[in-house]
Amino acid sequence: MNQRYTRISATILAAVTGSLWPLNALADSGSGGAAGYLAQLIGGLVLVIGAIVVLGWVLRRTQGGLNRGSQAIEIVAARSVGTRERLVLVQVGNEQVLVGVAPSGIRTLHTMNEPVTAAVGETPDFSSALKRAVSRRSAPASERGNP
Structure with a gap:
């Protein structure tokens, strides 16, 4: 079951971040521990960076809308x-x-x-x-x- 999740996470990660052929090869070879850890690490990093970008965009849009036209x-x-x-x-x-x-x-x-x-x-x-x-x-x- 752990190997199944490793393959799924490696496939999702490869789809999100591009073609990471060493990660897929590790997941297919049966040494799922290292590949799973790497997939989890990179996936978490992608999610955190994505959250930072989205929150920055939201803050810029909301703060910019509050100050427009009310410059005393x-x-x-x-x-x-x-x-x-x-x-x-x-x-x-x-x-x-x-x-x-x-x-x-x-x-x-x-x-x-x-x-x-x-x-x-x-x-x-x-x-x-x-x-x-x-x-x-x-x-x-x-x-x-x-x-």
Whole structure:
């Protein structure tokens, strides 16, 4: 009966994980102890990894659905002023607050009387800066202004 379960588990494992011919050969040869143990070990591993992937997907879907559309705090603009320091303009409701973010903590620097609007094209993104740098580098010297 143990050999029957070993063959069944080896066949199921081979169907799930692909063609594991050494495992099937061990199950057929009669040394069911090692093959059964290996089948149980790999089967359990596949089940645990599958459960992790499914739970990760479920958590991502449920947490993403809860936060959409209910953002009371919004970052309007951010500027790096040092290697680890930043200035961040945060909008909470109708009020805008300028805060300084550093490794030592976050401090309120100023509360805006009038809301500031950030221009759409004003903040350069990394991809456009990279394209400009590559196009400048690949352009011939005569086009860059060098004789």
